[in-house]
Each structure stands twice: as C-alpha cells, then as structure tokens.
Amino acid sequence: MHYLVDFNPVAVALGPVQVHWYGLMYLLGFAGAWWLGSRRLASGRLPVTREAFGDLAFYVMLGVILGGRLGYVLFYNLREYLAHPLDILRVWDGGMSFHGGLLGVLLAGWIWTRRHHIHYFDTIDFVAPLVPIGLGFGRLGNFINGELWGAPTTRPWGMIFPSAPELIDMTREQLHALHASGQLDRYARHPSQLYEFLLEGVVLFTVLWLYSRRPRPRYAVSGLFALLYGVFRFAVEFVRVPDAQLGYLAFGWLTMGQVLSLPLVVVGVLLLARSRHAPVLAPATAVPAPGKHNGKPTGGR
Secondary structure: OOEEOOOOOEEEEEOOEEEEHHHHHHHHHHHHHHHHHHHHHHOOOOOOOHHHHHHHHHHHHHHHHHHHHHHHHHHHOHHHHHHOHHHHHOHHHOOOOHHHHHHHHHHHHHHHHHHHOOOHHHHHHHHHHHHHHHHHHHHHHHHHHOOOOEOEOOOOOOEEOOOOOOOOOOOHHHHHHHHHOOOOHHHOEOOHHHHHHHHHHHHHHHHHHHHOOOOOEOOHHHHHHHHHHHHHHHHHHHHEOOOOOOOOOEOOOEOHHHHHHHHHHHHHHHHHHHHOOOOEOOOOOOOOOOOOOOOOOOOOO
C-alpha cells in the first residue's frame, strides 16, 4: 500500500497565531547555515570578524526570502499575483523559487563584499557549501505541504498526495477510507520533493562540504555548486509535474525549472575552468578583532 501524505501544515497553533511547518523549515535551514558558517569562519575561511559574518548572514537571509518570493512571482505565476498582489505576502502557503533566491543571495553577497573589501567570489565560495542546508529543509517543507509532487508512478515508493488534481475534491475522511481499502494506490506519484531533498540537500551538501574542507582555487566551490545543482534539478524535473499555470514549455517535457537550471550548468563549467588558473587561498591564520579592519583584499574585484 502506498503512503498517503497527509500532514497538518500548521506545526503549532497558539490561539490566532499559527506556526507553519514550511516556515519552520526555513528557520532550521538558516540556523544550520549559521552554525556551519560560524565553523568555517573560525577555521579562517573568510578573513572577517564575527560581526561582519553576522551582517553577511543577515544580507543572505533577506536575499533568500525576497529573491525567492519575487522569483516565484516573476518566473512562475506573474499573472495570478498581478490580479491578487497581497497574496505575494502569503509565503507560508509556499511559492518560493530557488533560482530567484539564488539571485537574491548573489546580490546580497555583492553588496556585502563592497563594504568589506573581499573578493566577490571568495565570499560566494564561502557561502556555497551552506546553501544545500536550506535547500534540503525547504524540500521537506514542500513535502509536508503536499506540493510540487511528481508524475504518476507504479514504483513501490510512490506516494499519494491529496492536493493532486484527481483527489483534491475529496474530503479527508473519504481519502483515508479509500486509502485503507487500497483504492488510492493507482494515484501514487513520485515523491519528487524527497528526490530533491536527497540530491539538492544531502548529496550536494556532502560533496561541497568535503570538497571545501581543503583550500581550493577561487571559483572552484561556486562552480561545483552551480554545476551539480543544475544537473540535479534538471534531472528531477523529468519526474516532477510542472506548475499547472505553466505546464510544459516545449517538446512535451521541458519545464521552467529546466530552463532556469541550464544556465547554472554552463556557469558552473565556466567557473570550474576559470578556477584552474586562479589562486588557491589558504585559510587566514587569525580573524581580525572587533574594531579593526573587517576584511583584507584578496585579489582583483
């Protein structure tokens, strides 16, 4: 019998105040990235103070939230949000774009580096291994929300999503009764959120974290991140149902997620090629003390 994905999206309800699992996943992602970023900072991976790192973390957090939401609005559902602009604020219902969030992070990093005189890609190389933590938790949030499910499958690990179009009109009681009798098994779908959790979260984090433990040429860590994410996302899109308002863009299989991921593959290859002739930056022997210069130039801008 296939698993029925039926979670309450609200984790905690205190009177009128509701804390959604989706929001908690983002908080866990930020907390995990902060903790591991502090470890990388302590090992000298970025020559700045803890105060400067705190600023970077804040900038990146804003970039993820604002960029992710605006990216979803622009790339996936512009017409709907133009008709109902206040719905843009309903982030707890889901609707975040990784590619928009990535652009937000890149912009936030650029603003921060101009203040602290760090080479831009030294900052991005520092941040890149932390990103899969948020990606992984975000995909778990998608799974709990029962959104971004995959195509129908007969595989034994297929799962049943009540928000799928063939089931969305059923009540919770009807769904559980039919599930208990096995009548919902024919509606099983790929749990594409869990595929992405594994690839974009666990695998990508493990590879980048292990790879970046040793000094690497500038651009290499960022290039590896872009290449692997682009490949993973492009592959999973083959079994993930595109947003209903967009559908397939061409050939009966090309999705917006694949279109947005292809440039990442290209950029990743170019950055890795450029890293072959870039300096290898050894960890700083000491982190500047508060009140002193927050960062030293580490190369051309």
